Amino acid sequence: MTAQEWKSYGKFVRINNNDLFVIDTADETSSKETIVIINGYPSTSYDYHKILPTLSEYYRVIVHDHFGFGFSDLPDTYCFSLMDQANVCIELWRKLNLKSFSILADGYGSKIAKEILYKKNANLISFNIKKLLICNSVKNDFYSDLNTITALIRNKKLAKYKNILMNYKNNLFYELSVENKKYEDKAKIDRIWQKFNELEHQKEALVLCCYNEETYLYWHRWMSALKETNIPVKIFWRKDDFANIKDLLLNLASDHHNNIEIIENKHCFVLDREPINWLLMILRELDQTAYHSYKYEFATA
């Protein structure tokens, strides 16, 4: 499937004056249960194109591209924060008039999902969240071209680099430098700003570091969100995914709760290589009936 074909399946929803690309496989009148997918960094809704036709037979599936990724807009004041991304999700679900759904969160999306869980615990949102599935669907080497960035991020000196970038995060920086005559010319400011926006990789580094920072800033908040919730949570892990194992150990180290189930992805299925098996694994935890019927259908085909 080409990117343009994929685009034709979706629609754009206006959120905070920017267009968000959304795939919605059914509408409000559908009798199917709803599942929303929060994808990870730096993937897009397109990653799910192999499983979407099947999953949508059983569910109304909603998946969107986060702002700054895929077909969604890159807002002027670009939201770097997971908090903002969580708010965008909530705003979208409100606009689509969703009442009750399960969440499938992938990679970094799991942090957004935990923030949403926290908001749910604090009674800030009224959605009925039926289940939360947390997984990491990509192999680590999948985005190997990002390795330079990963190396950069692990670099202790990056903090300084990041600070420089952060100062260019919006043109406010120039507006505020009132004493600096150099920036008086508005057109010039716009040009500098535009130039900066063209340097994609700068932004990428920035986004990732911000995510990393939020991970430790709000670690306790998100951990307690998991502890306090009554919603069934299923966490998938596989032995070749180190980052996840660390998270998992932290989960296990804290108190054990009945509603949290930790499931091993024994064969290390990943979405792009074994989509059918991956989907079966998810369906099995999501809905036994759907799982059996699909398994049967798949075996007979």
Add this chain to the structure above:
Amino acid sequence: MNISDWQAKHQTIKLFNQRVSFIDSVVGDKVVLVIHGFGMSSFDYHKVIDELKLSYRLMIPDLIGFGFSSKPTNFYFSFIEQAQMLLRLLEEHNIKEVAIMAQGFGASILCEILSIINAGFSDLKVSKIWLLNLSLSVELSPNMEAQGQILKYINAGFMKMVSSFEMFKKCIRLNFCDANAISEEALKTSWELLLLNDGLKTLNFINYWGVEILQSSNRWLDAIKNTNAPIEIIWGMDKSSGDIDTPERINHFLTVEKTHLIADCGYFPMFEKPSIFIDILKGV
């Protein structure tokens, strides 16, 4: 005023598994929520409460980690959570409309409250905003050197300040134009409030504040720019206040209704010039 007299004025409520201590003057239609600066507590306002409560219903909470409120020592209680805690506090008291006064880092919490309201998670109406010394100083600083300097000044300043009572006294007095404006007794109470419940350990997370401010400043500036509430600035303009450039920057960035610049006054206008401070708040 000593610490036990001060405690007698407080009420306690449990929110988000934390004990929140606050002053509520109960009477009055116009509610003013006061968010104190970091490292300090509601005690900052003890000189002006009696006068102000004649005009307003004052809500002065001790933020989590300060004053009589609980002080988590093993995790970071973020700005977002402080904001949510305050919103819940107002909700519990059935307050629908509020004027907010914020100092220093308190202004960042104020912005987070506005951002929560903007995102549609709360129906609270904010009718007025007063920004005190050091509000938005980091967020609006023009470049990274200035930003880093302010944060360094705050971090290092705090670490030095809490090393002993003598050091604390010295550092606090440096924030006053007239070092005698704060009495020995008030300093002692402030210090005891800081020490209470292992409070100094909360300061281990001091670096996180800076990280979170830099992380969220975009969202916060956006939120305060979009609010309809009229904004007033109250700023002690003596150089002991640490920052006298920000009022101009706020004026440049936001639509400010009035700017009250107080001469010969340091970081704590409510301490150093209580009568002027009261007059400003009453709109005299």
